[in-house]
Amino acid sequence: MMIYPIVMYGDAVLRKRATDLEKGSDLTQLVADMYETMYEANGIGLAAPQIGKSIRLFIVDGTTLDDEPTLKDFKKVFVNPQVVDEYGEEWAFEEGCLSIPNIREEVWRKETVRIKYFDEKWNAFEEEFDGMKARIIQHEYDHIEGKLFTDYLSPLKKRMLKGKLTNISKGDVDTEYRIAAPLKK
């Protein structure tokens, strides 16, 4: 078992469009390690770029959130996912990210997402998710597209956060989990 340090804002790996995994490859160890890493950091979602791997893989587990009963069976692995459609009314929610510690900001996203993906055993799915499930998937999917939730903020908000984001890139941030900061001296 391996717990990876979480890659911080500012690292180029978070800005790359990740590449598909080779179909049929054994993901058992990697997926187990990603779950360990995510639980250690108290996250509900983790994408491979956040552990420095530019591959199209993310995991979610919302089953531990007592105040979100809709997520009680929401533990899944998404391999080579492809968003097919997003629709419905946009709604706002304060998002956070393990790669951007101690910052939460309101992000607007569409209600429903339709996504094709494989699980870690290479079973194929095409499913629709809405509400908080969609929200978590959209956030994690953004990671493998090289996007971060801060990209959605207004220019003013971005300016206001600039100092904090720079500090995060330098590793100058309080976390209870191990981090890998690109500008750490």
Ligand code: NI
């Ligand atoms: Ni994130």
